[in-house]
C-alpha cells in the first residue's frame with residue numbers, strides 16, 4: 264500500500280451562551296426552538312485541538328478523544344463526516360508530493376485525534392468546541408470551499424452549540440425557518456476586539472460528568488414544560504434584540520441583567536421539566552447570591568453569571584478591576600480546602616480573543 268499521510272491540526276475555542284439554546288424542534292437536523300447568543304472564549308483556557316489525518320493505509324474511520332478511542336458510529340458524527348466529504352475538493356500538497364483528487368475522498372479513511380484542555384462533558388460546552396473543531400479541521404483537510412456560516416450549519420448537526428464556535432467574539436445562532444435546516448446557522452455579531460474590557464472567570468465547581476445529557480434534558484423539557492413554550496415564543500425573541508443592542512453599545516448593565524436572567528430562566532425551565540432536571544448545586548446557588556448581593560450593593564452590575572448544563576459558574580466581569588474583586592470575594596467565601604466542592608478557577612486573561 265502507499266505510505267503517505269496527509270494531516271491538518273486545528274484549535275477551536277468553546278463558547279458560552281448568554282441567551283441560551285434549550286430545546287430542539289427537529290432532533291435529527293438539530294434545529295432549535297429559539298435563537299441564541301454566545302461569547303467565544305479565549306482558546307488558551309478552554310479549547311479543543313484536533314488533528315485529522317488521511318492515508319491510503321487506513322482501513323476505516325477512527326477517532327480518539329483525550330487519548331481514548333471512541334466510536335464514530337453515532338448519527339451526529341456520521342452527519343458531519345458525510346456533509347464534509349460531499350464538499351471535498353482536490354488537494355495538492357506540493358511539499359510532500361501528495362495529490363488527492365476530489366473523487367478519492369469517498370474511499371479514503373480518516374484518523375481523528377482530539378484533545379480538550381478542560382473537563383469533558385462537565386457542562387463547559389466541550390461538545391461545542393469538539394464538534395466545531397472536527398468540522399473545521401476536516402474542512403481544511405479536504406479543501407472544502409464554504410464560508411464559516413455554511414460550516415457552522417454542518418457543525419450544528421454534530422452538536423447544536425458547536426455552530427457558534429466557528430466565530431470569535433459575540434455570535435448569534437439564528438434558528439432559521441427552513442425544514443431542511445439550511446438557514447439555521449451562526450453569524451458573528453461583533454468580533455473579539457469589540458468589547459475587550461470583559462474578563463471571563465470560570466469557577467469549576469465540579470469536573471464530574473453531568474447526570475442528564477443536554478440531548479435527553481432538552482427532549483424531556485420540550486415534551487413536558489409549558490414554561491419552555493412561553494420562553495421560546497414570548498421571552499427569547501425580545502431578549503435577543505435587547506442583547507444585540509447591549510453588545511453593540513457595550514452596555515454592561517443591560518448585558519449583565521439579560522445574561523443572568525436568561526441563565527436563571529433556563530434553569531427554571533429545567534425545573535419545570537417532568538421529572539425535574541437539576542444542573543446547579545448548592546455551591547452554584549451560593550455563587551449566584553454572592554454576585555447578586557455585590558451587584559446590588561454597587562448600584563451597577565460588576566459581574567454577570569451564567570450556568571450551562573452543569574454546576575460550573577461562568578462569570579463575566581465588566582473589567583479587570585471587577586474581575587480581581589470578584590476573585591477576592593470568591594476566595595473569601597470559598598477558601599481553599601473549604602468543605603465545598605469548588606476546585607479551581609480559570610481566568611480568561613485575554614478576555615474573549617479567539
Ligand code: PMV
Pocket residue numbers: 279280282283284285299388390391422423424425477478571572
Ligand atoms: O449543544 P449542546 O447539545 O451541548 O447543548 C448546549 C446547551 C447549553 O449549553 C445549556 C446552552 C447553550 O446555548 O449552549
